[in-house]
Amino acid sequence: MFSASNRSVVDRRSWLKALTLGGAASVFSSCAEKKPAAQSTPNNKVRGVIFMVSDGMSPGVLTMAQAFSQQIRNSGTTWWKLLNERSAARGLMDTQSANSMVTDSAAASSAWGSGHRVNNGMINVTPDGKELEPIAAVLGKKGVRCGLVTTAKITHATPAGFATSVRNRDDEESIALQYLNRVEILLGGGVEYFDPASRKDRKDLFSEYRTAGYEVIRNREQLQSVKGKKLLGTFHAGHFPYNIDREQNPDLMRDVPTLEEMSRAAVSRFLEGNQNFLLQIEGARIDHAAHMNDIGALLREQLAFDDALAAVWGMTAGHDDILIVVTSDHGNANPGLNGLGSTYSDSNKAFQHISGIKSSHDKIFHDWESHPGSDLGKLIQQQLAITLQTDELDALQNILTNGKVNEWNDLLAKPEGLLGQFVGNHTGIGWTGTSHTSDPTLVSAVGPQSERFSGMVINSDVFGHIVELLG
Numbered sequence: 001m002f003s004a005s006n007r008s009v010v011d012r013r014s015w016l017k018a019l020t021l022g023g024a025a026s027v028f029s030s031c032a033e034k035k036p037a038a039q040s041t042p043n044n045k046v047r048g049v050i051f052m053v054s055d056g057m058s059p060g061v062l063t064m065a066q067a068f069s070q071q072i073r074n075s076g077t078t079w080w081k082l083l084n085e086r087s088a089a090r091g092l093m094d095t096q097s098a099n100s101m102v103t104d105s106a107a108a109s110s111a112w113g114s115g116h117r118v119n120n121g122m123i124n125v126t127p128d129g130k131e132l133e134p135i136a137a138v139l140g141k142k143g144v145r146c147g148l149v150t151t152a153k154i155t156h157a158t159p160a161g162f163a164t165s166v167r168n169r170d171d172e173e174s175i176a177l178q179y180l181n182r183v184e185i186l187l188g189g190g191v192e193y194f195d196p197a198s199r200k201d202r203k204d205l206f207s208e209y210r211t212a213g214y215e216v217i218r219n220r221e222q223l224q225s226v227k228g229k230k231l232l233g234t235f236h237a238g239h240f241p242y243n244i245d246r247e248q249n250p251d252l253m254r255d256v257p258t259l260e261e262m263s264r265a266a267v268s269r270f271l272e273g274n275q276n277f278l279l280q281i282e283g284a285r286i287d288h289a290a291h292m293n294d295i296g297a298l299l300r301e302q303l304a305f306d307d308a309l310a311a312v313w314g315m316t317a318g319h320d321d322i323l324i325v326v327t328s329d330h331g332n333a334n335p336g337l338n339g340l341g342s343t344y345s346d347s348n349k350a351f352q353h354i355s356g357i358k359s360s361h362d363k364i365f366h367d368w369e370s371h372p373g374s375d376l377g378k379l380i381q382q383q384l385a386i387t388l389q390t391d392e393l394d395a396l397q398n399i400l401t402n403g404k405v406n407e408w409n410d411l412l413a414k415p416e417g418l419l420g421q422f423v424g425n426h427t428g429i430g431w432t433g434t435s436h437t438s439d440p441t442l443v444s445a446v447g448p449q450s451e452r453f454s455g456m457v458i459n460s461d462v463f464g465h466i467v468e469l470l471g
Helices: 004-019 023-034 059-073 078-083 105-114 135-140 172-179 205-211 220-225 250-255 259-271 285-291 295-315 347-356 361-370 376-384 390-402 415-427 461-470
Strands: 048-054 089-094 145-153 185-189 215-217 231-234 277-283 322-327 441-446 455-458
Touching: 048 259, 048 295, 048 461, 059 078, 059 295, 059 347, 059 441, 078 295, 078 441, 105 135, 105 461, 135 145, 135 277, 135 461, 145 259, 145 285, 185 259, 205 215, 220 250, 220 259, 231 259, 259 277, 259 295, 277 295, 277 461, 285 295, 295 322, 295 347, 295 415, 347 415, 361 376, 361 390, 361 415, 376 390, 390 415, 455 461
Parallel strands: 048 277, 048 322, 089 455, 145 185, 145 277, 185 231, 215 231
Antiparallel strands: 089 441, 322 441
């Protein structure tokens, strides 16, 4: 009989072999071969891939979003339900770039969009300067339709990684040009890169897109009534406002659509007919809120992304040829709820404080700087429902005005880092810094061929999967 003790000996021998030169690959490949695969739907043909990106979502955010949703909505999140779906695949994404263990969004999306790891800051351009053909162009030659939906500028790095090649991610005027006739549906922010009044070359891209058959829309009402097949929708000058701020402003509520609304508009068009399609949907401002150490804004952005996921999953429920992949390009600042009080009994109460936050940190800083001499402490009390200690307020005002503060952690020695810590004293939320992290990100997939996204997924392998499935 092969006893448990014998298995332990074999396991130890295997791992010791892995420590020798060349041994690791054989052990890990053996483990991978024996891993049970998630089941696909009976029909393994894929007509459409909907690739959903919760940008900058550290793994711990999903747990907090589930608890926050139950707290303010009395129901859990769709992504949590997806994790419990028997037919869904579950995995982790290895996110590093060509030149760093910590990727930026440009390199991360380029890995998906070209199958190559590139240096941070570049979009589909190799470290030696070779331009790579993005996935939208590759699939376009096979008649595959492409769409991009985001709450960032539509020309930002994550959507751009699927459809453009530029040496510098900030070359957004070029990105806007490259989308023309390569991407059928473009919905997000970034008016400035299409408007002749703000483009350096004075090109009127709105007119060029109209000439090419796109319907150009500029507000939420137009999105809800538009009939065209090809869309260019730019609904804000830059990135979308945070949802926490949008919901306090009637003008923004009127003009700026939600991620769910944009996703519905895109998915409904791609489901029509029988043509293959690739659609990327990005909840972009989760990342931006993490950079600001802003838990109130972050969790509301995550729930807005989850609303879009719920809409997409529901709309495709009757289609057994649609694959939905949900993931993130990288983590950011690693927020997490810490244990507070005796036997951590105060953690839940502290976490509940987040529901009383009414404004993003970004808006607080903007409002204070726009009104010199205003009371920063009062503004924070009104919008974040906390009262800063005198030394906390002095430190925050000092770094805002003089750029200096006594802070042992250099990663947090900035206004957003300080305010995040002060709010964390009341909410229990801690942050490791204000920048991206190297953690593997969560991956969930449902639909035909979903098992390709189980286990450890290398980010640059995504390109090959999608091209093979759709091309």
